[in-house]
Amino acid sequence: MQKSMKRHHFFNMYLTTAISVALVLFLIGIETTLLISAKEIIKQVKENVSLTLVLSDSATEEETQRIDNLLTIAPFSRTHRYISKDEALREHIEYLGEDPEKFLGYNPLQASFEVYLDAEYAQSDSIAAIEITLKTFPCINRIIYQKDVVNMLDKNVNVISYALLGAALLLLFIAVALIVNTIRLHVYSKRFLINTMKLVGATPHVIKAPIVKRNVLMGLVAGVIALLLLTGVFVYIRHSMGIDLMLLSKQNILIVAGVVLASGMLITLFASLFATNHYIRMKTDDLYYI
Numbered sequence: 001m002q003k004s005m006k007r008h009h010f011f012n013m014y015l016t017t018a019i020s021v022a023l024v025l026f027l028i029g030i031e032t033t034l035l036i037s038a039k040e041i042i043k044q045v046k047e048n049v050s051l052t053l054v055l056s057d058s059a060t061e062e063e064t065q066r067i068d069n070l071l072t073i074a075p076f077s078r079t080h081r082y083i084s085k086d087e088a089l090r091e092h093i094e095y096l097g098e099d100p101e102k103f104l105g106y107n108p109l110q111a112s113f114e115v116y117l118d119a120e121y122a123q124s125d126s127i128a129a130i131e132i133t134l135k136t137f138p139c140i141n142r143i144i145y146q147k148d149v150v151n152m153l154d155k156n157v158n159v160i161s162y163a164l165l166g167a168a169l170l171l172l173f174i175a176v177a178l179i180v181n182t183i184r185l186h187v188y189s190k191r192f193l194i195n196t197m198k199l200v201g202a203t204p205h206v207i208k209a210p211i212v213k214r215n216v217l218m219g220l221v222a223g224v225i226a227l228l229l230l231t232g233v234f235v236y237i238r239h240s241m242g243i244d245l246m247l248l249s250k251q252n253i254l255i256v257a258g259v260v261l262a263s264g265m266l267i268t269l270f271a272s273l274f275a276t277n278h279y280i281r282m283k284t285d286d287l288y289y290i
Helices: 002-047 061-073 085-096 100-104 124-134 147-188 191-199 204-241 250-281 285-289
Strands: 050-055 077-083 112-117 140-144
Touching: 002 112, 002 147, 002 204, 002 250, 050 061, 050 124, 061 077, 061 112, 077 085, 112 124, 124 140, 124 147, 147 191, 147 204, 147 250, 191 204, 191 250, 204 250
Parallel strands: none
Antiparallel strands: 050 112, 050 140, 077 112
């Protein structure tokens, strides 16, 4: 009966510690997801930056093809499309509901290329260099892009990134401190057992090995629980609110899972080593005063 009660007590303590660690790892998973998602969102915003290359009416088919070939292989061009004068007129009529050709007797619109930039090139200095390259084509009349949007991205993206990183590091520090304290309390309950093993001649390695192994396994279990919680929360938010927080590729999802599982195992490893070493070094009499 007494042995059964001890097992029940041990199981409850182990489960409570595992759940406590899992909740903290859940927080780490949220932080990692937000950091990666923020990066993906910024990338999507940058990839919506486009250049419009307006061609002169004298542009020949050969010149147009040369520009198309350049944009096909250029690293700054994520995608592009050619808009002929007739297509530009159709789009103008569709969007504005008026046909300027009826009033003027000719099509005043010009052919153009719509170029969507790669995220790495969606910044002022890169666009300036791209303009210099494109202006070598005399048939390009002018280059149009939203300078205000690009300038805003230049100013705010780094600020947002550093702010998110700072907040994540702060929350990570708090999370690590919580896990370390949880593991220390878990090892604290075994301080007299540790002392007894030391008195009967057990080496520090023999004393630490089962405690560390058990805590690392608990960290792994807590990591799995945290991942299940993350999945449940994201699925619920997506289906109930229509908000997709997981703007992540399969590779990034694996990164989040790896960070959570590795954090659970590594933090519990070092925390249990630190706590066990602390109680191994303590004298028997000191154990009653802590």
